[in-house]
Amino acid sequence: MKRFNYKKRILLILLSMILAFSNVGCSNKSNNTTKEVKATTESSQVENQRNSIDKEVLKNYKYGDWISFNEDGTFKKDDRGATGKNGVISSQRYEASKIGTSIMEKGGNAIDAAVATAFALGVCEPNASGLGGGGFAIIREGKTGEIKFIDFREVAPSAASEDMFPIDKDGKVIDESKIHGGKAVAVPGEVKGLLYILEKYGTMDRKDVMQPAIELAENGFLVTPKAEVAFADAYKLMKDYPEFGKIYTKDNLPVERNNIVKNPDLANTLKIIAEKGEDGFYKGEVAESIVNSVKKYDGIITLEDLANYNIHEMEPVAGTYHGYKILSSPTPSSGGTHLIQILNILENYDMTKYKLYDSNYMHLLSETFKMVYADRAKYMGDPNYVKVPIKGLMSKEYAKKLASKIDMNECKNWDADDPWKYEGDDTSHISSADKDGNMIGITKSINYYFGSGVVPEGRGFILNNHMDDFSPVPGEPNSVQPNKKPLSSMSPTIILREDNSPYMVLGAPGGSSIFAQLSQVISHVIDNKMDLQDAINLPRILDNIDNKVQYMEDVNQEELDKLKALGHEITKEEGAFGFVQAVEYLEDGTINGGADPYSDAKAVGY
Missing domain, CATH: 3.60.20.40 (Gamma-glutamyltranspeptidase, small (S) subunit)
Incomplete structure (x- = not known):
């Protein structure tokens, strides 16, 4: 939720470069230093040279008919709303909203559209939400007028405890373990939640609803000025967690605007879920990669934690x-x-x-x-x-x-x-409504920008850091306990x-x-x-x-x-x-x- 600030971005990259240089061995330091200093110098050019929109990129981009920013890189203040006779969907990326309405055009209702949008947001707004997170949804069925709330919030692992995070005399955590790394990861609920919503309240086949997100991951999404700053701010995190950096860096630097970011690993993960349903995520190869990656970074999630995760209506x-x-x-x-x-x-x-x-x-x-x-x-x-x-x-x-x-x-x-x-x-939030009175609001998250920084090897998505939503102090209403949900x-x-x-x-x-x-x-x-x-x-x-x-x-x-x-x-x-x-x-x-x-x-x- 940060507005882009180029001076801040340049300072962050310079600082990150210093940190990166300190880790480079003597044998290859010269070449890497020359390359990265050159890239940093290019980033420091007059802003107007960097702010221009690459028309050729937009021309070849499926969703290039609308962009959120002006020629000078500032946000557009107009042309944000929309009306419709059949339905409208509003989300934090044009690509995702457009995917949602494409589902409506194929005969889907507001719930089908929202689920498609939610999966797409995990691709093109990875800093905010995705398969490694969780959330809530409120749904109104048009036919009955009945309103239900779906809780697919993450839960603490079964091995979690009140004293799992070291604190000082003021109750403040003394390291980054509650924010970054494996211990920060709560058991994710997004996949189970979205699939439940689709199966119970939607009308379309899972594969059809998920296909646009798969294609978006394969073909790539446009890096906007807002996304550019999010990636730049996370550069040190990318260095600390190379599986994360592998996806969102180019020439050893965070990807900048006008680039198209493809994520074939995420596309493959989405294909597994589309084929196997929730078992494709909570059991089998994807679940094993989650547990292995969390364990690599000192986390405590187990295969049983994933298999036993449940949502609540x-x-x-x-x-x-x-x-x-x-x-x-x-x-x-x-x-x-x-x-x-x-x-x-x-x-x-x-x-x-x-x-x-x-x-x-x-x-x-x-x-x-x-x-x-x-x-x-x-x-x-x-x-x-x-x-x-x-x-x-x-x-x-x-x-x-x-x-x-x-x-x-x-x-x-x-x-x-x-x-x-x-x-x-x-x-991230999605609001969707259609002519039949079906309404749905989905708010979903991986918590801080880019969550824990932990990316399961070869899977293309970032795991949440929602353990940070607990109080680290024992004995409080929101203290950590096994299988407990953090306050939201x-x-x-x-x-x-x-x-x-x-x-x-x-x-x-x-x-x-x-x-x-x-x-x-x-x-x-x-x-x-x-x-x-x-x-x-x-x-x-x-x-x-x-x-x-x-x-x-x-x-x-x-x-x-x-x-x-x-x-x-x-x-x-x-x-x-x-x-x-x-x-x-x-x-x-x-x-x-x-x-x-x-x-x-x-x-x-x-």
């Missing part, structure tokens, strides 16, 4: 906002609960009287977010292991109590309140009108900021009657238990100064907190999609 959490019905992710994701909690608090205010992102509006959001994040830190964890006051947190009365504590003239620090009495740093904030969400007709499906990546982002877009559309794409285009703010308002560019400086006067500490976010993807049903039956302009995202209609 659940009821979503449910709430209301000004008559609209909000359905979102239950625990072990905290996202749905806290999204509803935020909206419940805001419902106590007339949001239409505030000018968007003036000091009063930002102050109200800030105070609301701080209270909610304080509750999240104190109460949230896997409900199979700890008691969580879900009903209390989502109670309208509890929200009313919290709202009454907000002073519109003063910034405050908040501790967690007591919801029990009312009990009665990367991710992923919040794929469906909104219905008062008559239960479909209205919107949306979600976002962004770690713990996800539900705070979604609450702002939902309020813009419902309270201010904004066009969906316009609502997504607006800047967003964030605050949490750190009591520090983060803001995106384009927020008025005068209003920020007023916010400071209320006692807020503020800091600018370079880029975006995450990327909202959404699809809505308009009153005339048109399906309208919106995609975040701070990324490579694009909605495509059919």
Whole structure:
């Protein structure tokens, strides 16, 4: 979730070169040094020489008819949304959204399209998600109107323990084992989750749905400016984990824009899954390569862990906002609960009287977010292991109590309140809807950009580092335990009108900021009657238990100064907190999609 910054990129590559040179033996140091210094020098040329789009590359690229960036390398702010009569899908890469609509054109429904898009995203957005990760999905069946939530979140290996990560006196992990390497890897759930969704709610054959992703891996995807920076930032990780670097380097440097990255190993893995189903991943040769690679880098996942992995179909959490019905992710994701909690608090205010992102509006959001994040830190964890006051947190009365504590003239620090009495740093999101009322939101992740860095030998995909989502401190609600799911904030969400007709499906990546982002877009559309794409285009703010308002560019400086006067500490976010993807049903039956302009995202209609 970083915007590209060329000065930063060059510094990172220079630093990585120094690290690389220190590992080169005397016999071949001269040749390699000359080659890499030359490449670094070329990377340091005037930016305008590097920013131009290679028209020949686009001409020969299947998806070259739309790109996410301008001639100067900046993100396009227009042409992100789309409408359709039959269906619309919005995801974080145009290639993946286009693949989704191609499935609809072949007769597939919104669920078929979303699964095809999900597999494709694992190919062309490998920094954010893929076969080595997991996630959540919320689904509405058009025929019945029934809404279900699918949990395919990763779990801790059976050999995991509360003290598996070494910590200092402040509870901080003292090495990188929780972030990179084998110990950071949780048992992945994406393959089982996507195939379950397709089999139960889709209409098409698995091989047909997966074929476009296989072809994308074989033929390659375009490196955009955003992808270029992601690869550059991961250069040291590529050096530390050569199986990873093998895929995404060229001439011993991270691949740059205008290159096409092919991944035949991933194509072969997808073919095995298409042929054998989930057994092609959780058993046999692919499973063995996962276990061997994790073990090589000090991990503890076993073949039994993979074979025993299970997904869960659940009821979503449910709430209301000004008559609209909000359905979102239950625990072990905290996202749905806290999204509803935020909206419940805001419902106590007339949001239409505030000018968007003036000091009063930002102050109200800030105070609301701080209270909610304080509750999240104190109460949230896997409900199979700890008691969580879900009903209390989502109670309208509890929200009313919290709202009454907000002073519109003063910034405050908040501790967690007591919801029990009312009990009665990367991710990807897909939103898809069709003319028959089928809706699906899938949020999936390998956690940080490029996850653990571990790539099973010859398989072409990166394993997650979701063990980092656990607390390393024993005895806490979110501490590590065998087969436990780490806390999440992923919040794929469906909104219905008062008559239960479909209205919107949306979600976002962004770690713990996800539900705070979604609450702002939902309020813009419902309270201010904004066009969906316009609502997504607006800047967003964030605050949490750190009591520090983060803001995106384009927020008025005068209003920020007023916010400071209320006692807020503020800091600018370079880029975006995450990327909202959404699809809505308009009153005339048109399906309208919106995609975040701070990324490579694009909605495509059919």
